[in-house]
Structures are given as C-alpha cells and as structure tokens.
Amino acid sequence: MNDSSALLEVRDLKLGHHSKRNGKLSLAVSGLDFDIRKNELIVAVGPSGCGKTTFLKAVAGLHPVLSGELKLDGKQITGPGVDRSMVFQDSSLFPWLTVMENIVYGLKAQKRYDAAGKARAEWLLDLVGLAGRGKAHPSELSGGMAQRVNLARALATDPELILLDEPFAALDAQTREVMQEELLRIWQSGGATAGKTAIFITHDVYEAVFLADRVVVFSAGPAHVAEIVDVTFDRPRSPELKRSPEFLRQADEILSLVMSQSWAKERMVTA
Numbered sequence: 318m319n320d321s322s323a324l325l326e327v328r329d330l331k332l333g334h335h336s337k338r339n340g341k342l343s344l345a346v347s348g349l350d351f352d353i354r355k356n357e358l359i360v361a362v363g364p365s366g367c368g369k370t371t372f373l374k375a376v377a378g379l380h381p382v383l384s385g386e387l388k389l390d391g392k393q394i395t396g397p398g399v400d401r402s403m404v405f406q407d408s409s410l411f412p413w414l415t416v417m418e419n420i421v422y423g424l425k426a427q428k429r430y431d432a433a434g435k436a437r438a439e440w441l442l443d444l445v446g447l448a449g450r451g452k453a454h455p456s457e458l459s460g461g462m463a464q465r466v467n468l469a470r471a472l473a474t475d476p477e478l479i480l481l482d483e484p485f486a487a488l489d490a491q492t493r494e495v496m497q498e499e500l501l502r503i504w505q506s507g508g509a510t511a512g513k514t515a516i517f518i519t520h521d522v523y524e525a526v527f528l529a530d531r532v533v534v535f536s537a538g539p540a541h542v543a544e545i546v547d548v549t550f551d552r553p554r555s556p557e558l559k560r561s562p563e564f565l566r567q568a569d570e571i572l573s574l575v576m577s578q579s580w581a582k583e584r585m586v587t588a
C-alpha cells in the first residue's frame with residue numbers, strides 16, 4: 318500500500334510492561350507492523366491478553382513505545398493529543414457531572430468550549446439519541462445510554478483518530494446489536510462525524526465483520542499481525558447483512574484465525 322495515504326503507521330513496534338514486583342520487562346507487542354488509512358474503520362481481534370489494549374493505549378499516547386515506529390500523520394506518538402480520543406469498555410463518565418458536562422469535558426479542558434463547541438455538543442447529544450437527556454447524571458442512565466455518552470464525548474473534540482476498546486462488551490446482546498447499528502449510523506451520517514478514522518477492539522467476530530473495513534487479527538502475545546482480512550461489504554450496512562452467507566463465512570474465517578492463535582498460545586504456555 319502507498320505509505321502516503323497512511324494516517325497511522327505501525328512499524329516493528331515493541332511494547333511491554335515492567336513488573337511492579339521485580340521490575341522485569343514482559344513484552345505485550347513485538348514486531349507489530351501495519352498501516353491504517355485515513356477514514357478507515359479498523360477492527361482488531363485476537364486472543365485474550367495478546368496485547369490489544371496495550372497497543373491502543375500506546376496509540377492514545379498513554380503507554381510508552383519501547384522500539385519501532387508508531388506514527389500519526391508522519392509524527393512519532395510520544396504522548397496524548399487532541400487528535401485522538403479513546404472509549405473504554407466500561408463507562409468512564411464522571412458520575413458527578415451531567416451528561417452534557419461529560420460530553421463537553423474535553424472541549425473545556427482544551428479551551429475550545431465556544432459557541433461552535435456548544436452547538437457541536439448539542440448536535441452530538443442528538444446524534445447519539447439522547448436529546449433532552451443532557452441534564453441527567455450517569456447514574457440515571459442504562460449501560461447502553463452511558464456508552465452513547467462516551468461516544469459523544471469522544472467525538473466532541475473532533476479527533477482525527479478514535480480508539481474504541483471493547484466499547485460494547487459490557488452490554489447485553491440486544492443493546493449491543495443496537496449500538497453496532499448506531500455506531501454505523503453515526504459513521505455513515507455525514508456531517509461532522511463523517512470519515513473518522515477508528516480502531517475498534519472486540520472479541521466478537523460478528524461485530525468485527527459488521528463494522529470493519531479491515532479486520533486485523535493479532536497473534537498470541539506478544540502480538541504481531543497474524544492476518545489482515547478485507548471486509549468488502551458495501552456501506553451503508555444494514556442488520557440483514559448479518560444473516561447473509563458471505564457475512565457468516567467471513568465471520569467464520571476470522572473466528573478460525575483467532576482460534577488458531579489461541580491454540581498457538583496454549584501450546585506456548587504448556588510447552
């Protein structure tokens with residue numbers, strides 16, 4: 318692929334954690350290599366503990382790079398920035414702030430809470446289906462509603478790259494399906510959220526195929542890229558797609574790839 322079209326470049330990336338007990342380094346990611354193009358929705362899947370969250374945190378600038386390249390718009394990532402925002406698995410809303418105060422928190426921190434920022438926040442509240450709930454507190458929201466607020470908060474600062482770490486994993490199956498459709502609706506709605514670049518982590522291969530332009534399958538940890546699968550279904554995508562034979566075939570293919578990595582890991586552990 319042509320490097321000049323890459324928004325994020327990952328080259329021979331190595332990430333790790335130092336043990337709090339003895340300071341020993343254990344690798345979480347090693348030899349990770351791939352590119353993300355502008356406007357792509359990339360889904361990353363892989364065995365539990367293989368290094369997905371560590372990778373996403375490094376992209377967010379919250380985890381140091383040991384070696385290799387991790388470049389956003391051609392510049393090595395060295396810390397957090399206004400060009401990225403992250404959505405975590407569990408709602409990370411501030412319980413003492415209202416829904417709207419949570420959504421505009423980043424804008425205020427960046428001193429960008431002007432008339433345009435306010436209008437954008439109102440528009441996002443509406444976009445995520447919570448118009449009229451801006452004065453509610455997080456404790457009054459269902460899990461699905463809280464994740465909608467998280468999504469609106471992440472989009473409020475108009476980041477170039479949005480990082481989603483299993484954002485729907487804590488939701489029940491039905492709400493999760495709704496949220497997947499909502500996410501695509503927001504993605505496909507045009508306007509200020511159109512053409513965002515995103516990295517979405519999930520363990521759900523159906524969610525992966527439904528959302529992704531490409532699915533990156535991480536190997537057993539320390540993670541490298543085991544396989545990249547192109548998902549070529551047209552957009553907009555509707556829920557009926559999930560019942561089509563080609564959809565099920567692709568999901569099955571990705572599941573097999575992840576499972577083979579999980580077996581590889583089992584062998585590593587028991588060997």
Ligand SMILES: Nc1ncnc2c1ncn2[C@@H]1O[C@H](COP(=O)(O)OP(=O)(O)OP(=O)(O)O)[C@@H](O)[C@H]1O
Binds near residue numbers: 336366370371372
């Ligand atoms: N704060 C930490 N300190 C030490 N080791 C850590 C820390 N966080 C993660 N690890 C280790 O790094 C490796 C990768 O963890 P990571 O959370 O990135 O995996 P993951 O792919 O996101 O897993 P899951 O799918 O279960 O969320 C694991 O071996 C984990 O034990």
Ligand SMILES: [Mg+2]
Binds near residue numbers: 369370371482
């Ligand atoms: Mg994780």
